[in-house]
Amino acid sequence: MTKLGVGIIGCGNISTSYLKLAPLFKSLDVKAVADINMDTATARAAEFGVRADTVADLLAADDIDVIVNLTVPAVHFAVTKQIIEAGKHAYSEKPLVLTLEEGKELRDLAASKGLRIGSAPDTFLGGSHQLARAQIDAGKVGRIIGGTCHVMGHGMEAWHPNPDFFFKPGGGPVLDMGPYYITNLIQLIGPVKSVTALAKSTFATRTISNGDRNGEVLKVETPTDIQALLEFENGAVVTLGASWDVWSHRHDHMELYGENGSIFLPDPNFFGGDVEMSGENKDIVTVAPWDHPFSVANYEETRANYRCAGLADMATAIAEDRPHRCNIDVALHAVDVMTSILKAGEERRFVDMTTTCERPAALSPDEARALLA
Ligand SMILES: NC(=O)c1ccc[n+]([C@@H]2O[C@H](COP(=O)([O-])OP(=O)(O)OC[C@H]3O[C@@H](n4cnc5c(N)ncnc54)[C@H](O)[C@@H]3O)[C@@H](O)[C@H]2O)c1
Structure with missing residues (x-):
């Protein structure tokens, strides 16, 4: 091509x-x-x-x-x-x-x-998230009724040499890390109907602790600790905890509950990792990995990293005259969800979405293989 x-x-x-x-x-x-x-x-x-x-x-x-x-x-x-x-x-x-x-x-x-x-993000095209999608689409846990997502830690000032943008409007954990979680939820469950949230900033300043600017103090200008509830069009209700004010926690990245079982997903910021599942017998087992090229570790020895997959899918979609998966309708709906979470937090109320989107098409192992050189 x-x-x-x-x-x-x-x-x-x-x-x-x-x-x-x-x-x-x-x-x-x-x-x-x-x-x-x-x-x-x-x-x-x-x-x-x-x-x-x-x-x-x-x-x-x-x-x-x-x-x-x-x-x-x-x-x-x-x-x-x-x-x-x-x-x-x-x-x-x-x-x-x-x-x-x-x-x-x-x-x-x-x-x-x-x-x-x-x-971006295109991490939802990763082998693990597509494996979870295949389980859900095959009805293995039944209709998704709810779940929890947690993306919590202590901020970006410890590793990013220029972390200013993380603490300004447009940054914060919802707009910065939320896209990975919300986009994956949209591909797994479908579009969101309504959200509510509480939001605050525990720390008024952050001190850069790496690189050339070590010791420089930044003002925090956006909420850094947000607890949100998302109601999906299919009726599912998912809790999202997004915080840069927490030193440690024991929550899973993402677990979804179906009418007939539960599914546990790895970090949606990455392409790989184990997917676990249980049925009505409550035994949680690892789903057998599948031969998906975007699960294969290729980065820093242990990590699957296929960033550019969404761009490559768009390039191929242009040539094939078909919709691309990381498309503007999905991204715009994710922006609607994230900005509505922040608005709900600020105004202490429920906010209904004004956009919707189709779930992006699943990416099968063969379709992923076809994108590779
Ligand atoms: N750093 C990460 O690990 C990471 C991971 C995933 C996504 N992202 C996203 O990627 C984007 C960039 O992040 P980053 O960490 O590389 O930031 P960065 O601050 O390291 O780099 C941004 C670059 O953009 C340049 N720039 C700024 N305004 C510009 C303009 N108007 N025209 C041309 N160049 C301009 C800056 O000079 C800088 O070199 C952000 O949206 C971030 O959310 C970052």
């Missing part, structure tokens, strides 16, 4: 994963990178043997079909809009945008130009 010429805007922390992993996929050919800081782009380009462009040159480049937006959340909307206005397909890191209005504007703009917008 003809590969799409890929450009990247934003050469920070996560860009190395994209540049390392894109060659795994047969539809992707990363040609150039850009950053608001030209030195950053030049250094990243040299590391991976690609071209360093200015942002303007990348937007105008004839050999670029799709641009990946790896900038910070506050500028996701503006940068993705620039990409679409330049006549190129766009694929954004999460969260797609910070408001529904921004997302709708992007969706309408892309539709008017016949261009695609895709958005």
Whole structure:
């Protein structure tokens, strides 16, 4: 198949994963990178043997079909809009945008130009989450009626060299980590109907404890401790605990309860891990792993990491003229859920969704294999 010429805007922390992993996929050919800081782009380009462009040159480049937006959340909307206005397909890191209005504007703009917008996360395409999906779709635990999700820890200032954006509006655990959980819930259960939440920040400041800025104090400008309830269109009710104020806990990442059993999923921030399940006999057993290529450990020796799978699926979907899985309707619905959780927390009430979406198509082992080089 003809590969799409890929450009990247934003050469920070996560860009190395994209540049390392894109060659795994047969539809992707990363040609150039850009950053608001030209030195950053030049250094990243040299590391991976690609071209360093200015942002303007990348937007105008004839050999670029799709641009990946790896900038910070506050500028996701503006940068993705620039990409679409330049006549190129766009694929954004999460969260797609910070408001529904921004997302709708992007969706309408892309539709008017016949261009695609895709958005991370694509971890729900991982072998483990697809294995869980296959169990649910086969009716192994019956209709999902509820569940719990927990993404809790003590923040990002210990490992990220520039953690500022995590503590500003657009950051926080719901918008930053929520996309992995909410997108996986949408693929497993379907769209959300209504949410409520309580939200607060325990700590007014955070002290960077790594890298060149070690010791620098950041102001916390967004809630960092949120307990939410999500009611799905199918009637399921799921608790989501999302916090950067907690030192340790013993909750599972994600467990879902069905009418006839329960299913326990690994961390939706990753592609692999064990899936466990029980039936009415209550014996919890590991579901036998399947031969799905996106479960195979390929990263730091033990981890399955197929970041770029969503981008590769979008590139293939363009060639095959079919919908892509990490599509804007799913991403926009996830933004609706996340911004509504924050609104519910702020206003101490229930908030109904104003968007909905189809569950993205399942990705079978053969379909995943077909994306690989
Ligand atoms: N770091 C991770 O492990 C990780 C994992 C998954 C997703 N993400 C997501 O990826 C995105 C980027 O995260 P990161 O950790 O790489 O951030 P980062 O701060 O390390 O890098 C962001 C880069 O974008 C550049 N940039 C900012 N504004 C720009 C603009 N207007 N035009 C061009 N370049 C601009 C910055 O100069 C910087 O080099 C975020 O949305 C984040 O949620 C990060």
